[in-house]
Amino acid sequence: MERQIRRLAIAFLVLFGAIALNLNYIQVVAADRIANNNANRRLLIQEYEVDRGDIVAADHRTVLADSEATGGDLKYQRRYLEDPELGYGHITGYHSFIFGRTELEQSYNTYLSARAAELFPQRLIDQILGRDEEGAGLVLTIDPELQRIAAEGLGGQEGAVAAIDPRTGAVLALVSNPTYDPNPLASHDPDEVRTTYRQLRPRQPDSPLVSRATDTFFPPGSSFKIVTAAAALESGRGPDFTLPNPPSLDLPQTTENLDNFGGGQCSGGSQIDMASALQQSCNVYFAQLAMEIGADTLVEQARRFGFSEDIPFDIPFVESEIPDPGAFELDIPALAQSGIGQRDVRTNVLHMALIGGAIGNGGVMMVPRLVSEIRDPDGRILRSFTREEFGATMRPENARALTEMMVSVVEAGTGTAAQIPGVRVAGKTGTAQTAVGAAPHAWFVAFAPAEAPEIAVAVVILNGGDLGSEATGGEASAPIAQTVMEAALGG
Template sequence: MNAPIRRLAMLAALLFATLLISSTWIQFVDAKAINALPANRRTDLTNFNRERGAILVAGDPIASSRPVKDELKWLRVYSQGTRYPHITGFYSFTVPPDRGLEYADNALLSGSSDKLFYRRISDLFTGREPAGASLELTINPKAQAAADEALGNQRGAVVALDPRTGAVLALVSHPAYDPNVLAMHTSEAVGKAWDALLADPGKPLINRAIAGNLYPPGSTFKLITAAAALETAKYTKDSVLPGPAQLTLPGVTEPLANHDHQACGADDKTTLDHALVISCNTAFADLGMTLGADALRTQAAKFGFGEALRIPLPVTASTIPATLNEPQTAQSAIGQYEVRATPMQMAMVSAAIANEGILMQPYLVERVVSSDLTIIEKADHKQLSEAISPETAQTLTTMMVDVVTSGTGTPAQIPGVSVAGKTGTAQHGVGAAPHAWFTAFAPADDPKVAVAVVVEDGGDAGSEAGGGTVAGPIAKAVMEAVING
C-alpha cells in the first residue's frame, strides 16, 4: 500500500473512531442530560405515550391518565379540580411542569426512575406496555376537604400533621387553581390559561403552605420563646414575669405595647402561663431579652427553623435573623421583626409539643407501588430532632390547653375533646391588616393531629381579625375531621 492510500485509510479509520466515540458518549454518558433538556420534546412525547402512574388519596385517584386518540395518547386528569393542586401540581405538554408531585416525583410517575429498572426489563421481555408507578399519599381526605372548605375564598394556608409519625394529613393553599386546564392537549388554550394564572394578583400558583413569601408567625412564636425559658429549668409555668401595658425597649423611642394597651396583670406582673393564655406581648418581649437571641435561635432550630425539607415537595426553610440586638430580640420573641415561617413549620412546632418533644420528619408519600402492585418504596418514620424535653412538652401542653379553655383560643374548642392551641396576630406592614394565625393539636391527652392555619390580611375580618376568631374555627374543623374519622 502506497503512502497516500495508507494516510487516507488512517484518516477514514480516525473518522469512524470519532463517530463511534461521539455517538457512544451522546447515547450513554450525556443521555440523561439531553433527555432533561426543556427543548427536547422527543422525551416528552415518549413520556406521554406511556401510561403515567396515579396519585392516590385513601385509594382514590386524584391524578390519573386517561387514554385519548391523539399523538400524546394519554391525558392527565385531576378528578377533584381545585382541592389538591398544590399537592399534585400539573403535567402538561405545553407548559413544563415545575411544581407539585408531578414534578418532584416525575421519575417514579413516568416510570423512568432507577427504582423501576427491573420492572422495565421485565416489560421488555414480556411485551407489557410500560407504565409509571403510583403514589399513595398520607392525606386524610376528610381533613383536606375540611381545610379547603373552612378556608373558603380567603387567602392563606392550612397544614395538618400526624404528630406521632410526621405524616401530612392536609395541605391546602388558597387561592387554588384547576390543573386540568393546564393538562389539556390544546396548546393555545393551555397557553392562555397559564398566562392568566401568572397574571392573577392572588398568585394561585404559589404553595403558601410550604413556600412563597414566608409569614411573620406573630404570637404563635411565643411557644418557642416559652419552650426556651422552660428548657433552662429556671422557669415554670407559674414563674412571675413583668407584664406592663407597654415596654420601653433599649434605644427605641416607640414602646412595645400589648394589643389592648392594658397591663397583663395586677401590679404590671403576670405568670408565664397567664402570659401565654392572654398572649401578653410585653411579658414575652421582656422574656426574650432576658433569655437572649442565641437561646431563641437555638430553640427555634430544634423545632426545625433553618431546615430546608423535602416531603418530597421542597419546603422553604423558616428563618430567624442571625444577628439581633436587644430591641430586635424582643420583637423576635413575639414572632415579629424579621422572623419568618411557613404554616408547615408552625404545625411542626405543635406536633413536637404533642409528641412529647420529639419532632418527626414530615412526609407526604406513604407508599410507591408499581403497575403490577409491587411495593417499590415505603415511608420511614424518621425523627428530625428532640426539640424539647418530655417535661417541657407536658408543661407547654397544659399552658396551650389553658389558651383554648379560657384564653384567646376559645373559638377552637371541640365539645368533649381537650384542645391545645396558640393564637397569633402578625403585623406585616404599615396600614395592612394583620395575618391571623392559629396552631394547635388534639386531643391534648392523646394527640392525633397537629395543625397550623394562616389567613392573610385577616381574611374576611380584615383589620378586626384575631388569630382565634379567624383562624381558630378553621383549625377546629380540620381537627374534628381527623378525630371523628
C-alpha cells in the same frame, strides 16, 4: 493528471473522514446531550408512552391524578380528577410537556414514569411483550375528608391550613389558597398550556402556583410565643416565672414602645407569670422574656424546632427563618420583637403544625411526609415509609408544662373558638402585623387531645381575609382549626 486525481481522492478521503468523526461525535460522544434538548419532541413521545402511575389519597379510593389513553402521538394524558378548589394542585403539582413538573409529579417522577430501578424487571417484560409501560402509583397520607373541610374552612380567603399526625408526621391535610387547576397545564395543546401558565403569573409572589403552606413564609406573630415559652422552660424558668406587667414596654436603644395587643395592660396586677401571659398573649411579657433569656437561648430553641434548618419533605418545603444570635447583640429591640413573632421571624403553617405537634408529642418532632406507600402497577407495595423523628426539641416535662399552658389558652384565653366538647384542646393564637395600617395575618396553632394528640393543625389567614383589619387568630383562624380537629377526632 494522475497526480492531481490521486490528490483529489486523498482530499475527499480527508473530508469524508471529517464527516465520519463528526458522526461519531453526534451519535455517540454527544448523543445524550443533543437528544436531551427539550426541543426534541422524541423525548416527549417516549415520556408520554408510559402509563404514568396514579396518585391516590390515604383512603385508596380518592384518585387525585391518573393517566388516560389519548389515541394521539402523545399516548397518555395526565388528568387531575379532584375539584381544583380542594387544593390538591399544590400537592400533586402538574405534569406539563412545556413547563416540566412540580411537587410530587417531580419528586416521584422516576416511580410515576416507571424509570425507578425497582420497576426495571417489569419494564423489561412490558417491552418484550410490546405492552405499554406502567408507572408505579403513590398512596398519600392525605385524608380527603380533612382536606375538604380545611379547604372549605378557608373558603375564598388567602391563607393556608396544614394538619399532621404528631405521632408519625403524616400530613393529613395541606391546603393553600388561592389554588389552581393543574389540568390545563397538563394539556397536550401547547397554546392552552402557555396561556394558562401566563395567567397564573409564575414567579410572582402572589401567584396561585405558590403554595402558602410550603413554598413561602410569613411572620408568625404571637403563635411564635410557644417557641419563646419553650426556650424559657428549657432554660429553667417555669410557668410561674414572673415579670413586670406594664401596659407598654419602652424598647431599649429606641424611642419606640412595644404595646400589648389592643393597647391595655394584661390582667393580673403589676407582675404576671408565663402561664397567664401566654393565655392572654401578652406582648409586653414575652418581649421582656426574650430579652431575659437572651438571643442564644431563643435562637437555639427555634433551631431545635427546625428554624433555619432543612426539614426533609416529599415536596419543596421552604426553610423557616430566624436570624443568628449575633444579629441580635447590637439590636436588642429586634430580639424583643422576634420573641413575639414579629420583625425577623418567618414561617408557615406546615412548620407551625410540626412545632405544635412536637409539643404535644412530648417534645419529639417528626419529619413530615406526604407519601405513605409506592405501589407497583399490580398494587404490590414497592416501598412504604414509616415514621421518622426530626429530633427532640424539648424535655418531656417541659413539653407537658407548655401543653397545659396552651390548654388554658383554649379553655379561657384567646383561643376559645377552638374548643371541642369533651376534648382537651391545646392552642395558641397569633395576629401578625405586616405593615402599618395593613390587615394582619391571623394564625392559630393547635393539637388535640392535649394529653395524647392525634392531630396537630396550623391555620393562617393572610392579610385579614374576610375580617380585614379586624381579623385575629382567635376569631378568624381558630374556628377553622377547630372543625378540622373535630372531624379528625370524630372519625
